Amino acid sequence: MTAKKLSLKQRYEFLTRDLDWEPSYQSADDIYPYDKFEGIKIKDWSGWEDPFRLTMDSYWKFQAEKERKLYAVIDAFAQNNGQTGISDGRYINVLKVFLTGISPEEYQAHRGFAFTGRHLRGAGTRVACQMQSLDELRHVQTQIHTISHYNKYFDGMSEFPIQHDRVFYLSVPKSFFDDARTAGPFEFMVAVGFAFEYVLTNLLFVPFMSGAAYNGDMSTVTFGFSAQSDESRHMTLGIEVIKFLLEQHPDNLPIVQRWVDKWFWRGFRLLGIVAAMMDYMLPKKVMSWKEAWDIYFVEAGGALFQDLARYGLKMPKYADIATKAGEHISHQNWGLFYQLCHVAGFHAWMPDAEHLDWLSAKYPNTFDKYYRPRFEMWAKQEKEGKRFFFNGLPQLCSCCQLPMLYTEPGDPTKTCFRSSVFKGTRYHFCSDGCKDIFDGEPEKYVQSWLPVNQIFQGNCGGATVPEVLDWYKINVGVDNGDYVGSPDEALWNAWTAQRFSEAS
Amino acid sequence: MTQLASITLMHNDAARPIIDAVMADNPDVRVLNMPGAVKLDCEGRLRVNRASVEERMGRAWSPQEIQLVLVSMAGNLEEDDDQFTLSWRK
Numbered sequence: 277m278t279a280k281k282l283s284l285k286q287r288y289e290f291l292t293r294d295l296d297w298e299p300s301y302q303s304a305d306d307i308y309p310y311d312k313f314e315g316i317k318i319k320d321w322s323g324w325e326d327p328f329r330l331t332m333d334s335y336w337k338f339q340a341e342k343e344r345k346l347y348a349v350i351d352a353f354a355q356n357n358g359q360t361g362i363s364d365g366r367y368i369n370v371l372k373v374f375l376t377g378i379s380p381e382e383y384q385a386h387r388g389f390a391f392t393g394r395h396l397r398g399a400g401t402r403v404a405c406q407m408q409s410l411d412e413l414r415h416v417q418t419q420i421h422t423i424s425h426y427n428k429y430f431d432g433m434s435e436f437p438i439q440h441d442r443v444f445y446l447s448v449p450k451s452f453f454d455d456a457r458t459a460g461p462f463e464f465m466v467a468v469g470f471a472f473e474y475v476l477t478n479l480l481f482v483p484f485m486s487g488a489a490y491n492g493d494m495s496t497v498t499f500g501f502s503a504q505s506d507e508s509r510h511m512t513l514g515i516e517v518i519k520f521l522l523e524q525h526p527d528n529l530p531i532v533q534r535w536v537d538k539w540f541w542r543g544f545r546l547l548g549i550v551a552a553m554m555d556y557m558l559p560k561k562v563m564s565w566k567e568a569w570d571i572y573f574v575e576a577g578g579a580l581f582q583d584l585a586r587y588g589l590k591m592p593k594y595a596d597i598a599t600k601a602g603e604h605i606s607h608q609n610w611g612l613f614y615q616l617c618h619v620a621g622f623h624a625w626m627p628d629a630e631h632l633d634w635l636s637a638k639y640p641n642t643f644d645k646y647y648r649p650r651f652e653m654w655a656k657q658e659k660e661g662k663r664f665f666f667n668g669l670p671q672l673c674s675c676c677q678l679p680m681l682y683t684e685p686g687d688p689t690k691t692c693f694r695s696s697v698f699k700g701t702r703y704h705f706c707s708d709g710c711k712d713i714f715d716g717e718p719e720k721y722v723q724s725w726l727p728v729n730q731i732f733q734g735n736c737g738g739a740t741v742p743e744v745l746d747w748y749k750i751n752v753g754v755d756n757g758d759y760v761g762s763p764d765e766a767l768w769n770a771w772t773a774q775r776f777s778e779a780s
Numbered sequence: 781m782t783q784l785a786s787i788t789l790m791h792n793d794a795a796r797p798i799i800d801a802v803m804a805d806n807p808d809v810r811v812l813n814m815p816g817a818v819k820l821d822c823e824g825r826l827r828v829n830r831a832s833v834e835e836r837m838g839r840a841w842s843p844q845e846i847q848l849v850l851v852s853m854a855g856n857l858e859e860d861d862d863q864f865t866l867s868w869r870k
Contacts, residue, residue, distance in 0.1 A: 327857035489816030579783040
């Protein structure tokens with residue numbers, strides 16, 4: 277007689293909650309010391325359920341299959357010299373930003389979910405966090421493996437772990453995850469599981485990875501979509517956690533709303549870097565940042581918050597400001613990259629006429645009026661041999677750590693400055709959103725490691741630019757500066773010339 | 781305001797029977813083709829039926845296998861042995 281196959285629901289019940297036990301040698305509060313101090317009240321941990329009902333045995337099976345498929349592609353890409361088939365040498369710079377700015381955050385997410393999986397007392401939540409922790413480790417590994425092939429040919433990728441800890445613009449993603457990981461386990465779940473995974477990461481992984489596919493980068497689109505298949509599970513964990521917290525006790529609502537407001541804004545600022553990558557660094561374009569924002573935040577986020585309104589949860593504070601800033605953010609950030617690429621680990625350039633026309637068409641309300649004239653002026657200066665670099669150290673926002681470059685809501689010609697005084701010291705912010713976050717927890721943010729302030733304090737290798745770049749492990753004249761004239765460009769041009777000479 | 785339930789799948793041979801099943805089983809699906817992926821949207825609710833996928837795939841298929849080709853989704857998920865459904869509550 278063959279045993280009857282268990283249904284998905286039964287299997288989940290047996291292999292998650294049924295494996296849990298009530299501790300008797302130690303009190304549960306001693307075993308889980310961190311899940312009460314944030315003020316979150318949980319009446320019944322069994323109220324949380326993973327709708328995927330994924331059990332550990334299936335998890336290994338599916339993940340193994342994903343890895344087999346991914347590594348077959350990575351191997352084929354390397355074997356067939358796929359790096360020569362990308363759309364343009366400029367494209368490689370998105371991988372440099374990705375590897376230095378995003379992959380290390382996958383590792384931070386792995387650490388964070390390992391901690392949360394250990395410290396939340398519900399069995400279902402613990403299992404889901406454990407899986408996500410393993411997923412995130414898989415993501416950082418597959419990204420390093422994939423991009424290591426490009427590292428054989430192109431510059432700017434080899435020192436990514438040290439650069440992540442030291443370089444000024446990389447403190448933006450680093451501080452986001454440092455902030456989340458030093459919060460309590462529930463805030464971490466709302467920060468990364470909900471605000472980042474559910475509300476925002478589609479913007480990074482879907483249109484951007486589709487862009488990789490369109491630009492001939494078969495290996496990156498494959499790790500991207502392979503990671504994203506885990507991401508759907510993470511999004512589900514994020515939405516279930518929010519619903520669970522709001523269903524458990526009405527006192528949780530104001531705490532959760534504060535976290536949603538905070539992490540939406542921090543995520544919005546962080547993803548501004550992706551906005552510049554999408555609008556400026558992809559030689560062949562899939563959609564503009566604004567279009568992606570409209571699909572993935574206005575439309576999908578709108579549907580989500582309509583659904584959550586029944587618990588009293590509102591759209592994140594400043595969501596309207598973020599949507600309006602979507603008309604500006606990629607241009608402002610690319611302007612920043614262009615002016616500072618001599619001190620960065622990747623190359624920048626001014627868009628050509630065709631690219632400028634695309635931007636004009638995609639941003640009819642803002643591009644011609646505010647940004648095109650500036651970019652055309654910079655291009656003209658370049659031609660005249662007067663390439664403009666910003667040669668000072670930018671003032672940084674004490675929350676998001678980006679330079680203070682963003683403009684006033686409603687006036688794109690005026691830089692936005694905000695400040696707060698805490699214990700006799702004045703702190704500066706790029707926006708009301710960042711100021712609010714600081715004002716909510718000043719004791720935390722006064723400890724921020726702000727790269728520019730650290731340079732001035734003498735903690736970054738020395739007082740001169742070459743000393744700081746040396747400490748950043750940026751190979752001057754190779755990794756930094758303009759794409760035009762770089763060794764990357766010379767290599768790409770040689771490959772292109774070879775292709776044409778062989779074809780003729 | 782509209783509330784779109786949504787699923788994004790890889791645009792490859794393994795996902796094609798699932799994409800076809802979604803388009804056949806859900807009226808008024810909106811299709812957004814991107815390089816490498818396809819996003820399918822339905823007002824309120826979107827359902828993937830095991831039976832429909834199996835019919836197109838020509839073999840037994842568990843809704844959990846959707847994870848191998850899933851890129852993104854929007855909506856509250858309900859999954860069992862016969863279906864994978866995303867929906868928003870009215």
